[in-house]
Amino acid sequence: MPILPIEKYFGEFQLVYTFYEAMPTGVTVSETGRIFVCFPKWGDDVKFTVAEIVGDQLRPYPNLEANLANPENIANSFISVQSVVADGRGTLWVLDTGAPNFSVPIKGGAKLVAVDLKNNKLRKVYNFTEDVILPTTYINDVRFDFRVGKAGYAYITDSSSKGPGAIIVVDLENENAFRRLNGANSTSPDPYFLPKVEGQILMNRNKDGSTSPFRMASDGIAISPDGKLLFFCPLTSRHLFSIPTEALRDRTIPEMDLLYHVKYWGEKGASDGMITDAKGNIYAGDYENNSIRKILPNGTMKTIIHDPRILWPDTFSISPDQYLYVIVNQLHRQARFHYGKDLRQKPYSLLRMKIGEFPAPTFL
Structure with missing residues (x-):
């Protein structure tokens, strides 16, 4: 029997950590090299x-107490965290969906929490009004820029599967938050996109045998090193978009006019997480092809x-020693996609590869 050609794989990564219990989604590395991860309740x-x-x-x-959802103290306890981001200046930001199993967010549960990395204590909690966190909202990932406003701004993706996607803009000085690109094509699932992972079409397959398309809105998000451009993509799409952050913050620009500020960058592959380095390069996963892409300015x-072990690259982080970290969690093998049968094989993993670039700065 002759040996036939096989698909070419390339690139090298290092195994940082293996997870044998709950499935992780987020990772971040602080300016001092501390590594944080999160596990949403799915x-x-x-x-x-x-x-x-x-x-x-x-x-x-x-601490454990902060991780025990307390109905009597929702503001100061984590419910179901989707993303963690170290900002490079001593704060870990925790994005709590407040929505276990993609449920309607618990009132007051969806929040952005600042944790002081010096004393390891919650410093501030940002809550949202009902016109920002809709019954369909699933806040997913967040990026920061502390060079604008008095205390900086945060930009959060709403990756809803049942309602409008959006970019949520948060003024960190006065806690004012508002939705932008609400239901726009650029923040919405691509209706013509048919995701294919490990050679099979990815779709919701329920225990009762019923099926439906897998649709999730804006998810991946990255910010340019100067803070002037925000890049984003729906989870079920191969398209990359950007918009000037100044336009997002300017509420005098009507939603209909805001659409004209969006730039289309073309196809990059279907991505979950994205991140930028100090030179403005974007790193994006391609969950259909077990790959990670680098997009130059x-x-x-x-x-x-490109490696068969990169089974759904989720969140990215760039460390101060110039490594790109990525969570690999087999998201597509969850029971919701396979008639109630969980096909994930433990362990899930945290990988890293040397990229020789520093993380994009968030402050002067």
Whole structure:
């Protein structure tokens, strides 16, 4: 029997950590090299939704009490965290969906929390009004710029599967938040996109045998090193978009006119997480092809790693020692996509690869 040619794989990564219990989604590396991860409550036994990796252990962060959802103290307890982001200046930002299993967000549960990395204590909680967090909202990922306004701004993706997608803009000085590109084509699922992972069409397949298309709105988000451009993409799409952050913040621009400020960058592959480095390069996963792409500021795209073990690259982070970190979590093998049968194989993993670039700054 002759040996036949096989698909070419390339690029190298290092295994940082393996997860044998709950499935992780988010990762971030602080300016001092501390590594934080999060575990949303999607059906696994989540003992704590935010953790720090210390040596070979996962430790609830900032403590176990903060990770125990307390109905009487929703503002100061984590419910179901989708994303964690270290801002490079001593703060860990925790994005709590307040929506276990993609349910309607618990009143007051969806929030952005600032944790002081020096004393490991909650410093401030940003809550949202009902016109920002809709019954269909699933806040997914967040980016920051502290060079504008008195205290900076945050930009959050609403990756709703049942309602309008959007970019939520938060003034960190006065806690004022508002939705932008609400239901726009650029923040909405691509209706013609048919995701294919591991050779099979990815769709909702329920226990009762019924099926429906897999649709999720704006998810991946990245900000340019100067803070002037925000890049974003729906989860079920291969398209990349950007918009000037100044236009997002300017509420005198009507929604209909805001659409003209959006720039289309072309196809980059279907991505979950994205991140930018200090030179303005964007790193984006391609969950259909077990790959990670690098997109240069001029729009040129190249694949930097293609490996069969990259089974759904989720969130990215760039460390101060110039590594690109990525959570690999087999999201597409969840029971919701396979008639109630969980096909995930533990462990899930945290990988890293040397890119030789620093993370994009968020402050002067």
